[in-house]
Amino acid sequence: xxxxxxxxxxxxxxxxxxxxxxxxxxxxxxxxxxxxxxxxxxxxxxxxxxxxxxxxxxxxxxxxxxxxxxxxxxxxxxxxxxxxxxxxxxxxxxxxxxxxxxxxxxxxxxxxxxxxxxxxxxxxxxxxxxxxxxxxxxxxxxxxxxxxxxxxxxxxxxxxxxxxxxxxxxxxxxxxxxxxxxxxxxxxxxxxxxxxxxxxxxxxxxxxxxxxxxxxxxxxxxxxxxxxxxxxxxxxxxxxxxxxxxxxxxxxxxxxxxxxxxxxxxxx
Amino acid sequence: xxxxxxxxxxxxxxxxxxxxxxxxxxxxxxxxxxxxxxxxxxxxxxxxxxxxxxxxxxxxxxxxxxxxxxxxxxxxxxxxxxxxxxxxxxxxxxxxxxxxxxxxxxxxxxxxxxxxxxxxxxxxxxxxxxxxxxxxxxxxxxxxxxxxxxxxxxxxxxxxxxxxxxxxxxxxxxxxxxxxxxxxxxxxxxxxxxxxxxxxxxxxxxxxxxxxxxxxxxxxxxxxxxxxxxxxxxxxxxxxxxxxxxxxxxxxxxxxxxxxxxxxxxxxxxxxxxxxxxxxxxxxxxxxxxxxxxxxxxxxxxxxxxxxxxxxxxxxxxxxxxxxxxxxx
Numbered sequence: 001x002x003x004x005x006x007x008x009x010x011x012x013x014x015x016x017x018x019x020x021x022x023x024x025x026x027x028x029x030x031x032x033x034x035x036x037x038x039x040x041x042x043x044x045x046x047x048x049x050x051x052x053x054x055x056x057x058x059x060x061x062x063x064x065x066x067x068x069x070x071x072x073x074x075x076x077x078x079x080x081x082x083x084x085x086x087x088x089x090x091x092x093x094x095x096x097x098x099x100x101x102x103x104x105x106x107x108x109x110x111x112x113x114x115x116x117x118x119x120x121x122x123x124x125x126x127x128x129x130x131x132x133x134x135x136x137x138x139x140x141x142x143x144x145x146x147x148x149x150x151x152x153x154x155x156x157x158x159x160x161x162x163x164x165x166x167x168x169x170x171x172x173x174x175x176x177x178x179x180x181x182x183x184x185x186x187x188x189x190x191x192x193x194x195x196x197x198x199x200x201x202x203x204x205x206x207x208x209x210x211x212x213x214x215x216x217x218x219x220x221x222x223x224x225x226x227x228x229x230x231x232x233x234x235x236x237x238x239x240x241x242x243x244x245x246x247x248x249x250x251x252x253x254x255x256x257x258x259x260x261x262x263x264x265x266x267x268x
Numbered sequence: 269x270x271x272x273x274x275x276x277x278x279x280x281x282x283x284x285x286x287x288x289x290x291x292x293x294x295x296x297x298x299x300x301x302x303x304x305x306x307x308x309x310x311x312x313x314x315x316x317x318x319x320x321x322x323x324x325x326x327x328x329x330x331x332x333x334x335x336x337x338x339x340x341x342x343x344x345x346x347x348x349x350x351x352x353x354x355x356x357x358x359x360x361x362x363x364x365x366x367x368x369x370x371x372x373x374x375x376x377x378x379x380x381x382x383x384x385x386x387x388x389x390x391x392x393x394x395x396x397x398x399x400x401x402x403x404x405x406x407x408x409x410x411x412x413x414x415x416x417x418x419x420x421x422x423x424x425x426x427x428x429x430x431x432x433x434x435x436x437x438x439x440x441x442x443x444x445x446x447x448x449x450x451x452x453x454x455x456x457x458x459x460x461x462x463x464x465x466x467x468x469x470x471x472x473x474x475x476x477x478x479x480x481x482x483x484x485x486x487x488x489x490x491x492x493x494x495x496x497x498x499x500x501x502x503x504x505x506x507x508x509x510x511x512x513x514x515x516x517x518x519x520x521x522x523x524x525x526x527x528x529x530x531x532x533x534x535x536x537x538x539x540x541x542x543x544x545x546x547x548x549x550x551x552x553x554x555x556x557x558x559x560x561x562x563x564x565x566x567x568x569x570x571x572x573x574x575x576x577x578x579x580x581x582x583x584x585x586x587x588x589x590x591x592x593x594x595x596x597x
Contacts, residue, residue: 090337093306096495110503180467183467184466184470184499186466186520188465188467190464190465191467193463231471232478235458235460235472235476236475238458238479241431241458
């Protein structure tokens with residue numbers, strides 16, 4: 001579920017024709033910030049706001065560099081990915097951080113807590129899907145992803161929109177980190193490692209065009225579910241784990257191939 | 269102007285004996301310098317505790333200094349200072365094998381005996397490495413503990429770090445060999461990687477529990493896998509029904525051990541590692557331990573095995589509900 005929340009953000013990033021590979025590091029950083037504030041005795045609400053706020057700030061940094069300084073997002077987010085990762089390593093020395101009682105499941109019982117986590121993710125998904133379809137901000141994202149110049153001539157500010165998408169991505173990474181944090185009594189500084197791959201793959205498999213401008217959040221949900229089931233399926237069919245990443249890679253390759261074939265057909 | 273430079277040179281002259289006075293300590297008492305990877309780390313603070321006990325028994329002076337943040341450059345700096353101070357023995361845990369070896373070789377050239385512990389330097393930069401545990405010792409201790417908990421029968425699964433980690437694969441190899449030899453009624457049903465992530469270990473353990481309803485035990489061979497698997501067992505309501513044994517730090521597992529979710533955590537005895545390392549350093553300086561030796565007497569630990577240039581600490585230590593509160597690393 002936390003990965004789904006992050007995947008919503010990454011889908012918007014890709015639709016706007018950008019990429020953000022720093023989200024795993026943002027996620028880890030937000031998780032540790034939430035963990036440290038909670039461990040210092042502050043109420044859970046403060047930790048949640050701190051995590052989301054920190055995420056939004058890291059997203060804003062990416063956004064300024066990409067939207068206003070016109071730097072390529074892959075390079076910018078590669079740099080911030082490594083920066084946050086190493087900063088965390090220096091700060092936490094890789095140790096597990098124990099959380100105080102009352103953080104796990106928001107202090108509720110396990111079944112209620114699980115329901116809350118799932119509900120938040122789905123409400124967010126439905127809300128974002130509706131916004132992408134019916135709100136002007138959502139249409140702006142599609143517009144700048146299809147053709148930034150045409151969007152600008154139509155009166156949309158591509159810089160502001162791009163910046164906004166990165167900030168939203170950061171905030172969603174922060175929220176995802178919180179939803180992950182409440183599922184166990186300890187938090188690990190590398191908890192976000194690999195998240196970028198997982199979410200970008202889900203978006204691509206779910207039909208989001210890597211070239212921008214096209215894709216739905218419902219598709220992202222399907223992509224996420226498909227990829228998330230590869231590993232449990234292997235365990236249940238008693239197959240060696242070596243296949244997990246190979247099958248996931250193959251699925252992504254097929255998705256990109258299908259997308260490529262479709263857009264070629266459209267051009268002809 | 270002249271007057272000023274005269275005062276400066278006077279000051280320098282006055283400072284000279286200060287800089288070298290440490291060298292003139294009586295030669296009868298050994299000065300042993302213990303270098304941790306990071307001096308704030310509870311693991312190394314516990315090593316220091318053992319080292320202090322050894323130094324007290326030997327009547328030696330123990331210096332303990334290291335970087336605050338596992339900084340290899342800072343480690344070199346500290347070794348350089350110890351060379352200037354003229355310590356007798358340096359006992360070092362190396363953050364970066366290559367970077368510190370140059371400094372340690374320089375120490376050897378200056379007549380200082382060098383022993384490494386916890387993490388080795390290059391072989392020519394020290395006389396002995398105090399090896400905390402052998403792959404065989406770890407693998408056998410893990411499977412023996414699991415077998416003792418399950419009565420030596422039933423299905424078990426392993427959660428590892430990555431499928432390519434050489435040290436973990438080596439431990440798993442010894443788990444399999446021992447199981448085939450001693451516990452024929454146990455069956456390894458799956459080995460899953462957790463990518464050194466606690467959360468992934470939790471997912472993997474959840475999958476294992478539902479895919480193998482007869483699972484009797486899980487063995488975690490990397491440290492994040494143990495609390496991860498514990499949380500999965502707890503959330504599945506199978507605490508106690510599925511036994512959990514793993515390699516890790518007591519502090520990261522104590523809550524689950526006390527709840528009865530994790531039955532045993534295995535690690536070498538860190539305090540004894542510090543003790544043995546200082547004993548080995550002192551024995552080396554006194555000539556009681558020389559290259560080619562097959563054993564030496566290390567104080568209260570008795571005779572310890574030496575294999576090649578490795579001093580072996582021996583069987584790992586098992587932390588359980590009964591003793592885990594005594595350890596704070």
